[in-house]
Amino acid sequence: MKLLKISITILIVAVTLQSCNLLSAAGIISQGQPVKQVEGTLTSTTANSAVNVDHSLWNSLLKKHVKNNGLVSYNGFKKDKTTLDSYLDQLANLDPSNKWSVQELLAYYINLYNAETVKLIVENYPTKSIKNIKGAWTEGRVTIGNRELSLGGIENGILRKMNEPRIHFAINCASISCPKLLNEAYTAAKINEQLEKVTVDFINGNKNDINATNPKISSIFKFYPKDFKIDGAQNIAEYINKYSSVKINNDATLNYKEYNWNLNEQ
Template sequence: MERSQSLSTAESMPLIGKYIRDRSSSFSAAIMNRLSSLKEGSGDFVLKNDSLNFEVTEFKIPGVKVIVKLKSEEERLEDQIRGRITLFTKSNCEHSIAARQFFKEKGLRYVEINIDVFTKSGNELMERTGSCEVPQIFFNDSLIGGLATLKSLSESGELHEKMKELLGPKCPEEAPKVPVYGINDEEDKEDELVGVVRFLRQSLPIQDRLIKMKMVKSCFAGPDVVEAIINHLDCGRRKGIATAKMMAQKHFIHHVFGENDFENGYHYYRFLEHEPFIMGCFNFRSSTNDNEPKPASFIADRLSKLMFSIVEMDGYVSDDRLHVDYFRISKSEEFRRYIKLTRDLQRINLQLFTPNERLAFFLNLYNAMVIHAVISIGHPEGILDNKAFFLDFQYVIGGYPHSLSIIENGILRNNRKSPFSLTKPFSKEDRRLHLVPMRVNPLIHFGLCKGTRSSPKLRFFTAHNVEDELISAAKDYFQSEGIKIDRELRTVYLTRIIKWFSQDFGGQEKEILEWVLNYLEGRNAKLLKTMLGDGDLITIVYQDYDWSGNL
């Protein structure tokens, strides 16, 4: 019985579908007949504008109200465009940002070519325009000009006609080439020593040895290196020793205890890829980078431009820079190129930086590493996760490991203990000590984004203006959430960042408040200045820190 009912229902399904289709067709036909009989000006025809300023035509049919929205002028123009708008831009460029915003507000699709990301596209721009000035806009293969020209056409009402004229046809082959994502178009040159290094990797007696009562893995003796070089290059001992010294200076090899670069005595060394820390470095991929190290200034500049392009790209980071879409960033061409760039950090010569270059470089690298860490290992959710995040996520930089904690506390904070730590990051013999600045700049704490909701917003810095940019970062942080003042209770509620790193801000509460006052504006500045001036006790309460992710 149940089976026959099921069959009956199944057999009736086509009939139900036919009924619905017939009724739908009849209904559509009735509407079309009614519309064709309507005349403008009759009581059944109403023309009005909705809240979006689109023309709306409303037809009244007994029992039915039909509203037809007409396309806006921009939408009708979009339908007529078969070609391509190409926008050449640069990172951290106000005019490029304004050009993007112009097209976004107009609702016009375009292809952006950031010549700081796709560096070879800069050559094409130079060939087409005679300069690398940006932004530059092309309609198909026709150069329109920069932002000023674009705005002028818009204000004069000529933009739409120009677009119809030049973008009506399909995009020709002569138009600017769209870069291919996923292709490495940047040239690398092998290090001049790579031939010797590869020979030594194959020929040296690399083995574990007991040295100074310690078991040292994968090492070799200095004299063996010199003899192998002499035989391979067919040279004298002096050149053999000089070549070994150069290998050490370029971080192909290190002394197992970091005692020297290279000496012609009975010391032991190992290759960079055999260092105990190397497998834990997220910019190491099965082998070290044997290319000629790029200049430190070039890498720092490239790093900042790639990161600026990420924060400026629509949809990656919120307009206020407080929320980050790590998933979208992970799929971007900018991030892919950043990951490739991190391999160039392995043997970089950090001693060639000026103080401001070094400061901007490590601020930018820290914030970029946080993005990489969240993408690779996830956001920390507890105390143990925090340890792994800030201590264990690291890059090999200039031949040595650098974690987020090392960059913050060892380098930027002048080798000071991190909160809740009993020891300094670097010992007296640590070869990374030469990177430490002469003094601590407390403003760094407002330039470091830890990927949390309570950390300062995500930003990147330029070497030539890093001090002013840090001042702006501090003022912005205190303006938004870093401080609250209750005059009646004579209480100042400060970010917990200042409590954790109170030594950097003066140590004593009055010194801390006097330091903070320098970066306050408006009402808070007046309140705190008055409270400090009257000499009465001021209570500092530190706000809770929200460790949840800045998603």
């Protein structure tokens, strides 16, 4: 009987650990990382934060290897992999906490996600699509201190919980249909203006065909419908209308464009 109880206890612990790993991979939990929500209107500031992270290494790489249209020279990043690794080591050695401002946390996790995605492609280059890489979003490959997070964990367990849906137009999945990779690093000093720019550019760009009666919009809005709210209620059309130069009618049916997962390379 005692042996049976021990066996059952071990089984329960194993299942619990496996469940935690699965939840982490899916991005449901933050793996101990701080998650702050944007309260009211986000402002750009370096004040009220325990740290101001230096993203200049990443900024220089983006300026060098990403065009204004968001297309990426992965071969160029491959040649500069030592600098890319140095930047990611810099971020890994930091310890994000609730003493950081929401602006610093947003910039940190957006840049981390984008830089780690570029590294993932570089390590598997040449490849036709990020979807050809096993466990691209679920494997723990992102180091922060003594933790290993997945890209999905950063997106779903941290960034999506920060009450700032514009992050969907800032993080880049290395694919043609993704929002373009901004060729400058996000910083707390400019975070609101940067998020506003990429949102306006994406919604009014060629990833959407917006008109009043028959809009064809990016599948990003289908992937994360609950994130796009107006006055606390899900409303994709009205969210788009906040930023679009062409307004969608209230009674229009939303159609979603097929997602092109081919690599966004120059």
